[in-house]
Amino acid sequence: xxxxxxxxxxxxxxxxxxxxxxxxxxxxxxxxxxxxxxxxxxxxxxxxxxxxxxxxxxxxxxxxxxxxxxxxxxxxxxxxxxxxxxxxxxxxxxxxxxxxxxxxxxxxxxxxxxxxxxxxxxxxxxxxxxxxxxxxxxxxxxxxxxxxxxxxxxxxxxxxxxxxxxxxxxxxxxxxxxxxxxxxxxxxxxxxxxxxxxxxxxxxxxxxxxxxxxxxxxxxxxxxxxxxxxxxxxxxxxxxxxxxxxxxxxxxxxxxxxxxxxxxxxxxxxxxxxxxxxxxxxxxxxxxxxxxxxxxxxxxxxxxxxxxxxxxxxxxxxxxxxxxxxxxxxxxxxxxxxxxxxxxxxxx
Numbered sequence: 023x024x025x026x027x028x029x030x031x032x033x034x035x036x037x038x039x040x041x042x043x044x045x046x047x048x049x050x051x052x053x054x055x056x057x058x059x060x061x062x063x064x065x066x067x068x069x070x071x072x073x074x075x076x077x078x079x080x081x082x083x084x085x086x087x088x089x090x091x092x093x094x095x096x097x098x099x100x101x102x103x104x105x106x107x108x109x110x111x112x113x114x115x116x117x118x119x120x121x122x123x124x125x126x127x128x129x130x131x132x133x134x135x136x137x138x139x140x141x142x143x144x145x146x147x148x149x150x151x152x153x154x155x156x157x158x159x160x161x162x163x164x165x166x167x168x169x170x171x172x173x174x175x176x177x178x179x180x181x182x183x184x185x186x187x188x189x190x191x192x193x194x195x196x197x198x199x200x201x202x203x204x205x206x207x208x209x210x211x212x213x214x215x216x217x218x219x220x221x222x223x224x225x226x227x228x229x230x231x232x233x234x235x236x237x238x239x240x241x242x243x244x245x246x247x248x249x250x251x252x253x254x255x256x257x258x259x260x261x262x263x264x265x266x267x268x269x270x271x272x273x274x275x276x277x278x279x280x281x282x283x284x285x286x287x288x289x290x291x292x293x294x295x296x297x298x299x300x301x302x303x304x305x306x307x308x309x310x311x312x313x314x315x316x317x318x319x320x321x322x323x324x325x326x327x328x329x330x331x332x333x334x335x336x337x338x339x340x341x342x343x344x345x346x347x348x349x350x351x352x353x354x355x356x357x358x359x360x361x362x363x364x365x366x367x368x369x370x
Contacts, residue, residue, distance in 0.1 A: 054331065062332055065274035069267060069336050076263050081107045083256040084148045086249050087242060098135055105347050106131045112344025115337055125149055139231055143238035154195050155257030156296065161188040163289035171286065199243035202236025264288055271332050272325065283319055290315040308333070
């Protein structure tokens, strides 16, 4: 019965992801996709291919979090972690409020392997590290832009204020690393009038499990410090690779752009789209972010729209791969992980 419920959950995520992919293709248009592939030429194969090592590095970071000193957590092949992570990214990119699709899917996939507490803490830790790497990348890029690029005094001050704000957010996230965040999050929600009706009973029923999840979250930073910095370093390197994609796309059509400009362009696009994270599938926000970044650097705004469309087509390709991988048979443990029985209600 439990296996049927699990497969049903997988199918729900698969259907949602597939429908979102179809919607994205329809919204962009087949003619637009084909025209941009033709315009980019053989460079498009490079743009597609360079994301495979990025996803591998993402999976290495996730794998570092999962494989702690417990031998039970070392038996899952790396390719299976890569498959789950890639499908999670596909759901995150294809669905509104992406983390509500990608992260629950990964927890469902991992809980039969590691138990629900380990699965939940691992996914939360990876998401926190992914966000931390974004904040760190944004902060350093904004600081470099404010110090070295020509701009007005008002814009320079705005960038320095943004740098200070990102630094504060980083400190807040690292505090969650040290002490955990799930218990405090649900305690906060239990005081919100519209939520406490459901949250209070949930908190009482699952308090011990939430404490265990927090202990596993804090363990990475407090006792596995080298693994923490290795994971953060891998994710930060992926942000640099993301900026390289912008450079490669621009090189395919113009030589009037530098690598530093590409880094700044990606930084502001990424920051803009994440501020407006609630936009379904980032429709409009990515295009607006690229356009504003290009105009700020006194580059043609039309180039920003072109880069956005090419990244959309690349994203469609990898979303399709990720959705298809959800139907590929993965690794199944020969024995039931101790403590995983009866914990599915935590996900309800």
